[in-house]
Amino acid sequence: MSRKLVECVPNISEGRDAAKIKQVTDAIAAVPGVLLLDVDPGADTNRTVITFVGEPEAVLEGAFICIAEAAKVIDMRQHHGAHPRLGATDVTPFVPVEGVSMADCAELARRLGERVARDLAIPVYLYEAAAAKPERRNLADVRRGEYEGLEKKLQDPNWSPDFAAPYNPKVGAAIIGAREFLVAYNITLNSGDKAHATDIAFELREKGRVARRGRVKPYYQAGELIFYAEGSFPCGNCDFTGATFQETVDHCAAVHGYDLPALMRLNDMDPANPLGQKVRRRGLYSHCKAIGWYVETYRRAQISVNLTDYQQTAPYIVLEEARRLAAERGLVVTGSEIVGLVPFQCLLASGRHYLKAMGKSTGVPTADILQTAVFSMGLGDVSPFEVEKKVLGLPTYDPKALVSMPVHAFTDEVSRDTPAPGGGSIAALAGSLGAALASMVANLAQGGPDAEKDAKLIALAEQAQALKDRLMVAVDADTNAFNAFMDARRLPDSTAEQKAARQAAMQAGLKVAIDVPLDTAKASLAALELAGEAARLGKMASITDAAVGAQMAYAGVRGGIWNVVINLKDITDPTYVAGMQAQCSDLLAKAGDKLAEVTAYIDQKLLDRLNKANK
Ligand SMILES: [Zn+2]
Numbered sequence: 269m270s271r272k273l274v275e276c277v278p279n280i281s282e283g284r285d286a287a288k289i290k291q292v293t294d295a296i297a298a299v300p301g302v303l304l305l306d307v308d309p310g311a312d313t314n315r316t317v318i319t320f321v322g323e324p325e326a327v328l329e330g331a332f333i334c335i336a337e338a339a340k341v342i343d344m345r346q347h348h349g350a351h352p353r354l355g356a357t358d359v360t361p362f363v364p365v366e367g368v369s370m371a372d373c374a375e376l377a378r379r380l381g382e383r384v385a386r387d388l389a390i391p392v393y394l395y396e397a398a399a400a401k402p403e404r405r406n407l408a409d410v411r412r413g414e415y416e417g418l419e420k421k422l423q424d425p426n427w428s429p430d431f432a433a434p435y436n437p438k439v440g441a442a443i444i445g446a447r448e449f450l451v452a453y454n455i456t457l458n459s460g461d462k463a464h465a466t467d468i469a470f471e472l473r474e475k476g477r478v479a480r481r482g483r484v485k486p487y488y489q490a491g492e493l494i495f496y497a498e499g500s501f502p503c504g505n506c507d508f509t510g511a512t513f514q515e516t517v518d519h520c521a522a523v524h525g526y527d528l529p530a531l532m533r534l535n536d537m538d539p540a541n542p543l544g545q546k547v548r549r550r551g552l553y554s555h556c557k558a559i560g561w562y563v564e565t566y567r568r569a570q571i572s573v574n575l576t577d578y579q580q581t582a583p584y585i586v587l588e589e590a591r592r593l594a595a596e597r598g599l600v601v602t603g604s605e606i607v608g609l610v611p612f613q614c615l616l617a618s619g620r621h622y623l624k625a626m627g628k629s630t631g632v633p634t635a636d637i638l639q640t641a642v643f644s645m646g647l648g649d650v651s652p653f654e655v656e657k658k659v660l661g662l663p664t665y666d667p668k669a670l671v672s673m674p675v676h677a678f679t680d681e682v683s684r685d686t687p688a689p690g691g692g693s694i695a696a697l698a699g700s701l702g703a704a705l706a707s708m709v710a711n712l713a714q715g716g717p718d719a720e721k722d723a724k725l726i727a728l729a730e731q732a733q734a735l736k737d738r739l740m741v742a743v744d745a746d747t748n749a750f751n752a753f754m755d756a757r758r759l760p761d762s763t764a765e766q767k768a769a770r771q772a773a774m775q776a777g778l779k780v781a782i783d784v785p786l787d788t789a790k791a792s793l794a795a796l797e798l799a800g801e802a803a804r805l806g807k808m809a810s811i812t813d814a815a816v817g818a819q820m821a822y823a824g825v826r827g828g829i830w831n832v833v834i835n836l837k838d839i840t841d842p843t844y845v846a847g848m849q850a851q852c853s854d855l856l857a858k859a860g861d862k863l864a865e866v867t868a869y870i871d872q873k874l875l876d877r878l879n880k881a882n883k
Contacts, residue, residue: 374446447576792824
């Protein structure tokens with residue numbers, strides 16, 4: 269039931285011949301479960317960046333098909349272009365988007381690499397998060413020497429491929445890896461002067477800028493350039509001057525928290541020979557690249573930002589600092605724009621940040637959090653921002669799903685003489701409503717003077733929102749869960765083997781039909797516990813809402829368990845049946861105790877209030 273989404277961004281060494289590019293992208297798009305998002309050919313680089321997404325296994329297949337097709341249509345012996353490359357499909361990164369970790373993506377990279385070397389006879393290097401050695405993490409290092417130097421590189425014991433295959437001059441080598449999602453993000457100024465945007469960009473980016481001393485204005489052009497000289501090694505970020513280079517390196521690490529030699533390498537300077545070189549001043553954010561530019565369409569200057577790890581440096585962090593730096597310079601940030609797509613979790617984190625800053629609860633529906641992000645970041649400033657089109661991995665409901673129906677139509681549907689939707693779906697809906705009421709009661713009480721209590725209420729509302737969404741998905745999942753069993757029943761059963769296969773498939777299908785209501789029961793018990801906590805922490809005026817929430821959640825537990833039990837009768841594995849029965853008894857006992865406790869507490873509170881009023 270959990271959503272898993274991986275992005276894959278292969279770069280192929282063909283950016284001019286549209287027919288060849290199409291042959292590769294058509295093959296990728298034909299892989300079931302793969303959604304082709306973008307094809308970006310570059311004539312100068314003679315290279316095409318292809319972007320597609322899907323569940324991990326589908327994306328793995330799509331990546332393999334891409335490398336196989338590119339090997340057919342591209343001949344590296346004829347390839348020229350203004351971008352370093354090692355092979356026909358030069359680089360293939362897997363990128364975690366939703367419900368998968370970096371380790372999962374690194375594993376996909378290794379599986380692809382093994383298959384590419386074995387089935388396509390292409391040598392494979394692994395890079396970034398998939399790299400087997402630290403010196404292979406950096407793509408530029410792996411690609412050094414390029415295609416032209418590959419034959420020699422393959423013979424170098426230090427550069428033997430991670431998955432070996434004989435040198436193939438037509439195809440070259442493939443570089444496969446896993447990396448973070450790249451967020452391309454532009455911050456727009458109320459100015460058409462590119463220099464304004466550049467000045468702020470250089471403050472923000474990790475690479476920083478040339479250091480100056482004695483500046484008096486916020487704008488950085490003023491002030492004297494400084495150089496490293498014998499016995500004088502100035503720090504670029506403050507007034508410190510070391511007597512030796514090492515002293516300044518130690519100072520930068522201790523006082524400013526950065527690695528000076530790494531900063532110099534980032535600026536193409538040799539830290540082994542600092543004498544006579546311009547001193548650099550490091551920018552504010554790691555994983556952040558930025559430049560200033562002027563956009564004719566908007567008649568505005570923008571700070572164009574690339575964030576290579578949005579979990580380390582989030583767009584809203586860079587935006588807030590840009591707003592501060594702009595204000596210092598008499599400028600205004602009018603808004604910002606996401607180029608391409610943004611991962612759901614990235615925008616969600618931004619929305620949460622602004623809600624927190626306003627002192628509002630973050631335990632609110634996802635759509636509300638995203639809307640807050642859109643408004644706070646001014647994402648609709650220069651062009652419209654449509655959440656459905658711009659957010660990758662957005663949780664959405666199929667328009668044909670039961671939960672997309674109006675309440676009256678759904679109720680009518682339940683009442684008809686068809687077996688589904690039935691009790692299982694209704695149990696999930698009840699549990700979801702229970703969680704929704706728990707969230708409501710917590711949110712109504714939030715915003716008071718007691719910070720500790722507030723934090724508890726918000727945490728409660730956040731948990732309740734997650735359970736509400738999980739149970740809402742279960743409404744349709746329960747109706748669909750029986751399909752696997754029904755499909756299995758339709759399998760042929762003429763021979764003994766067919767009979768055995770059909771029986772096994774039916775048993776597996778039944779277990780799916782058990783897992784869904786079991787999860788409904790578990791999630792509903794969690795919702796019941798939250799409703800109880802909401803009754804205690806919430807306002808007296810909404811205590812009966814918590815009471816109704818607890819009852820609904822209990823119906824979710826009880827209903828889920830009934831739907832587990834009815835399917836157990838056809839399961840032939842006695843150990844499985846006994847284990848499931850034990851789980852159900854345990855859940856039922858806990859839910860019964862909880863409901864009794866919550867109900868007694870609420871009834872007593874109501875009685876106390878009645879007695880007080882009648883005195
Ligand atoms: Zn310093």
